[in-house]
Amino acid sequence: xxxxxxxxIRNAAKSYGSLEVLKDISLQVKRGQIVAIIGPSGSGKSTxxxxxxxxDPLTSxxxxxxxxxxxxxxxxxxxxxxxxxxxxxxxMVFQHFNLFPHxxxxxxxxxxxxMLKGLSKAEADQLAVEQLNKVGLLDRIDYxxxxxxxxxxxxxxxxxxxxxxxxxxxxxxxTSALDPELVEEVNLVMKQLAEEHMTMxxxxxxxxxxxxxxxxxxxxxxxxxxxxxxxEVIFKAPANDRTxxxxxxxxxxxx
Amino acid sequence: MIRVFPxxxxxxxxxxxxxxxxxxxxxxxxxxxxxxxxxxxxxxxLAGATYVSVIRGTPALIQVFxxxxxxxxxxxxxxxxxxxxxxxxxxxxxxxxxxxxGAIIAVDRGQTEAARTLGLxxxxxxxxxxxxxxxxxxxxxxxxxxxxxxKGTALVAAISVxxxxxxxxxxxxxxxxPFEMFFLAxxxxxxxxxxxxxxxxxxxxxxxxx
Ligand SMILES: Nc1ncnc2c1ncn2[C@@H]1O[C@H](COP(=O)(O)OP(=O)(O)OP(=O)(O)O)[C@@H](O)[C@H]1O
Ligand SMILES: [Mg+2]
Numbered sequence: 352x353x354x355x356x357x358x359x360i361r362n363a364a365k366s367y368g369s370l371e372v373l374k375d376i377s378l379q380v381k382r383g384q385i386v387a388i389i390g391p392s393g394s395g396k397s398t399x400x401x402x403x404x405x406x407d408p409l410t411s412x413x414x415x416x417x418x419x420x421x422x423x424x425x426x427x428x429x430x431x432x433x434x435x436x437x438x439x440x441x442x443m444v445f446q447h448f449n450l451f452p453h454x455x456x457x458x459x460x461x462x463x464x465x466m467l468k469g470l471s472k473a474e475a476d477q478l479a480v481e482q483l484n485k486v487g488l489l490d491r492i493d494y495x496x497x498x499x500x501x502x503x504x505x506x507x508x509x510x511x512x513x514x515x516x517x518x519x520x521x522x523x524x525x526t527s528a529l530d531p532e533l534v535e536e537v538n539l540v541m542k543q544l545a546e547e548h549m550t551m552x553x554x555x556x557x558x559x560x561x562x563x564x565x566x567x568x569x570x571x572x573x574x575x576x577x578x579x580x581x582x583e584v585i586f587k588a589p590a591n592d593r594t595x596x597x598x599x600x601x602x603x604x605x606x
Numbered sequence: 607m608i609r610v611f612p613x614x615x616x617x618x619x620x621x622x623x624x625x626x627x628x629x630x631x632x633x634x635x636x637x638x639x640x641x642x643x644x645x646x647x648x649x650x651x652l653a654g655a656t657y658v659s660v661i662r663g664t665p666a667l668i669q670v671f672x673x674x675x676x677x678x679x680x681x682x683x684x685x686x687x688x689x690x691x692x693x694x695x696x697x698x699x700x701x702x703x704x705x706x707x708g709a710i711i712a713v714d715r716g717q718t719e720a721a722r723t724l725g726l727x728x729x730x731x732x733x734x735x736x737x738x739x740x741x742x743x744x745x746x747x748x749x750x751x752x753x754x755x756x757k758g759t760a761l762v763a764a765i766s767v768x769x770x771x772x773x774x775x776x777x778x779x780x781x782x783x784p785f786e787m788f789f790l791a792x793x794x795x796x797x798x799x800x801x802x803x804x805x806x807x808x809x810x811x812x813x814x815x816x
Binding site for chain 2: 404406431435436437438439441442443445447449450451452453462463466467495497508511512515
């Protein structure tokens, strides 16, 4: 039971018309594991990540969160109730933050917990304080998103996702839209989560970060997982030529 | 000139009533129309699209005439003022449908995704994330619709509602001063529109982002 994966993707496939974006991908992530997904643009990384909370439904295959099938086939109404419940356990962080611009930082964080978990105003405020402390932005609690830097926005977005106490966190290029000098503050928050043994699946173009933080690295190309393994192996001694090529380009760019 | 002034003020009041009532009806039709056009049901989407294209594809004057003169034929007997409010309201409602729909779909898709990812339902997402952002996008374009509506109330002079345009025409006969009569009516329209514009600006500032 304890060894059971927290996320279990079985034979995931996805097509847009005749374009096969994911081809028979299986992936198991255990509790506390941190998995990086790397690969060239258009290889299907985001599509795979977004299949996990059924934001981009698969064409075939199954996604399981512990013992619940995420992409269960249900009548519309039942499916809605089911997926809303499942998604509360899966936090997601987007490249473009997607903070709610009409709400201040506190309300961005407390909107969902208040609505979905029936927290009182006092409980919700307490929660916002806790989460903002974690990402080091307590002094920005009354700010609006437009008054924050990109790095601060992303840290608030992480706090917002964490406030739902998810079992898994998904990151889709969380630092790609940031100016280089703002990347580190977001990476630090993610490293801190890693130390707290949060289960994370991280799509990233930052090889250095993946190497530092992750337990496992998946290299995807053209809708398949070409190679996977611990970062030492993938980055230092990849077996596949496509992986080698990709890394040659990207590791050079890093230095 | 001074002699006719009280009649113009009374007529201005009728124009204001026509504008306010048909604006409220238009906002209701617009909200329903936009909901229909964005609905998951294809029947509702078709109904919404038909409403918009029929109204926008025909002259407003014809719509007023159909309701007022055609109504009795199918058993709908309306006072001229009532017919005017209904026709103007349904008419502007089609334009407001498009304004509201446009504002709703202009809200970034990432907003919906973020809310749904947190576990909010479609309805909760619409109410607390999409709608508040759409509202601030729609204030100015709705202001444009309302501006058109106020000027459009002049149409119901054609079914003898005693509003500004009708009143101006009526006093030409006794004063022989068409220029002054129409000028006075025009000035009053402009005053009404100016005040409405102030209201729209105020609302726009109130809903603006911090
Ligand atoms: N809605 C869509 N309709 C059609 N094709 C799509 C759609 N979304 C994605 N694709 C295609 O699916 C493929 C995989 O896209 P995906 O966004 O998953 O790639 P990615 O690995 O995340 O790339 P990037 O590194 O640029 O973010 C691409 O070829 C893309 O063009
Ligand atoms: Mg992507």
